[in-house]
Amino acid sequence: MTYSRNSYGLAELILPYAMAGGLIYWAGQEGAELGTFYWIMTFAAWLLACYSVARLADIPTKDPTINQVIAVAIPVMFGAWILILWELVTTGLDVPTVLLPPPSMIGVRFMASIPILWADFQQTFMKAVLIGFVMGCGSGFLVAILADRFGFLRRGLLPLGNLVAALPIIGVAPIMVMWFGFEWHSKAAVVVIMTFFPMLVNTVAGLSSATAMDRDLMHSYGASWFQSLIKLRLPNALPFIFNALKINSTLALIGAIVAEFFGTPIVGMGFRISTEVGRMNVDLVWAEILVAALAGSLFYGLIVMIERRMTFWHPAIRK
Numbered sequence: 001m002t003y004s005r006n007s008y009g010l011a012e013l014i015l016p017y018a019m020a021g022g023l024i025y026w027a028g029q030e031g032a033e034l035g036t037f038y039w040i041m042t043f044a045a046w047l048l049a050c051y052s053v054a055r056l057a058d059i060p061t062k063d064p065t066i067n068q069v070i071a072v073a074i075p076v077m078f079g080a081w082i083l084i085l086w087e088l089v090t091t092g093l094d095v096p097t098v099l100l101p102p103p104s105m106i107g108v109r110f111m112a113s114i115p116i117l118w119a120d121f122q123q124t125f126m127k128a129v130l131i132g133f134v135m136g137c138g139s140g141f142l143v144a145i146l147a148d149r150f151g152f153l154r155r156g157l158l159p160l161g162n163l164v165a166a167l168p169i170i171g172v173a174p175i176m177v178m179w180f181g182f183e184w185h186s187k188a189a190v191v192v193i194m195t196f197f198p199m200l201v202n203t204v205a206g207l208s209s210a211t212a213m214d215r216d217l218m219h220s221y222g223a224s225w226f227q228s229l230i231k232l233r234l235p236n237a238l239p240f241i242f243n244a245l246k247i248n249s250t251l252a253l254i255g256a257i258v259a260e261f262f263g264t265p266i267v268g269m270g271f272r273i274s275t276e277v278g279r280m281n282v283d284l285v286w287a288e289i290l291v292a293a294l295a296g297s298l299f300y301g302l303i304v305m306i307e308r309r310m311t312f313w314h315p316a317i318r319k
Contacts, residue, residue, distance in 0.1 A: 012052045019045040020084045024104075027091040034092050042088050049081045101283045109283040110290060116272070117291050124269040125295050127184040128256040132191025137248055139192070140199030141241070147200070148207045148233075149225065158204065161197035169194070173259040182263045190259040195248040202244035206237025239314055242307040249303055253296045 023041055027034060057074055061067060083103045089095070090102040097105060110117070147154040173190050180186035210233050218228045260270025269288050276284045 012048075012055055016045050016049040016052055016081075017084075019048065020081075020088070023088055024084075024091070027088065038092060042085075042092070046081070046085065049077070049084075053077050098280055098282055101286060105283050106286045106290065110287040113284060113287055116284075117287060119267050120269045120272050120288065121291055121295065123184060123265070123267045124187070124256050124260065125253070128187035128191060128259070128268075129252045129295075129299075131184075132188035132256065133195055133248060133252040135188065136192040136195030136252070137199045137245060140196040140244075141203055143196075144200045144203035144207065145229070147204055148229075154204060158201060161201050164193065164197050167193075169255055169258045170262075173255075174262045176259065177263040182265060184268075186263070187256045187259040187268075190255045191252045194251045194255040198247050198251070199241070199244040202240045202247075203237060206240025207233045209240065210236045238307075238311050242303065242311065245303050246300060246307075249299045250296055253292060253299070257292060 019041060023038065023045065026038065053074055056070060056077070059066075059070060061070075087102045087104060090100055095102075143153070143157065147157055169190065172193060173186075176186040176189040176193075180189050207229075215228065215232070218232050223231070257270040257273070260268045261274050264271045269292055272288050273285050276282075276288075
């Protein structure tokens with residue numbers, strides 16, 4: 001079969017995965033001797049996969065739907081090949097599962113532990129992360145409005161933001177557990193501390209980003225401080241606010257998981273990770289890490305989707 005210079009054949013998509021599937025089957029056979037040929041074929045499959053992804057990225061099209069499909073397919077294929085190489089290397093080198101289990105083993109444990117993972121997800125993400133995120137970002141936003149209105153608050157609070165940002169989580173988390181107990185409330189308190197000042201600093205910077213000409217124009221129209229805030233400065237600050245929300249979406253999850261290392265009921269992502277590491281159940285630890293990664297990525301993606309809806313006028317979004 002021949003291809004034109006800009007065509008993308010089905011064989012280019014299937015061949016690398018077929019090679020990888022054969023190699024995984026070969027490595028999984030009991031008593032299989034994996035020699036130089038195995039690694040040559042692994043390297044060849046990786047090169048073919050890279051070529052396939054590069055060819056997919058170069059497909060010329062003006063159809064926005066096809067462009068969106070390609071934009072999603074490329075990172076998915078790249079991520080799939082990272083997992084494939086992980087499987088091939090750990091199996092081919094016979095890496096002890098205590099050090100690094102193959103993805104297939106992690107997937108089996110994930111499917112077998114869904115009730116445990118779901119309970120941990122509810123405890124950590126649905127309670128500590130979401131509640132702490134809303135409280136921390138909400139209070140940071142409100143205080144930023146007050147700091148913008150009253151200059152002494154801005155001059156007094158912003159330097160404290162740098163101090164609090166430098167506080168180590170492992171130092172704050174035990175104190176919060178002592179204050180608020182072993183339930184999710186103490187983890188939410190850690191999340192509030194971690195998300196408050198990024199929102200405060202970014203919102204204050206966003207409110208100050210309106211140009212002097214824009215502010216003078218609003219003043220010439222007789223706009224009050226509140227009218228100027230609602231119609232000019234808050235819309236202008238939205239990119240800064242969403243930047244803080246995106247940063248806090250990852251900080252909140254990290255803070256809640258680390259806080260669970262210092263005291264929690266017998267449920268939660270951090271509790272499960274610290275406990276199962278001690279039991280050498282590394283596959284379950286990686287399953288918890290997978291849940292945390294998926295939750296954090298989806299949370300971040302949701303914020304990005306909302307940002308694109310609300311800041312459609314921004315040059316970065318229009319582009």
